Amino acid sequence: MEFIVFPNLDDVADHAAELVAAEITAHDHVVLGLAGGSTPRATYQALASRDLNWATTS
Numbered sequence: 001m002e003f004i005v006f007p008n009l010d011d012v013a014d015h016a017a018e019l020v021a022a023e024i025t026a027h028d029h030v031v032l033g034l035a036g037g038s039t040p041r042a043t044y045q046a047l048a049s050r051d052l053n054w055a056t057t058s
Contacts, residue, residue: 013042021050030057 006012020043024030034044 017046
């Protein structure tokens with residue numbers, strides 16, 4: 001297991017969004033389950049700003 005320490009929330013959100021985006025682009029079809037609440041909001045905003053083919057995601 002790898003632990004990464006980030007200096008701020010924006011960097012955490014950007015890194016998490018990049019990991020999810022990489023999986024979406026690497027596979028023909030992705031099933032994405034998302035948590036509710038305010039904790040993951042910054043990650044979801046960072047993910048939404050990326051140019052991804054959401055048609056392959058359910």
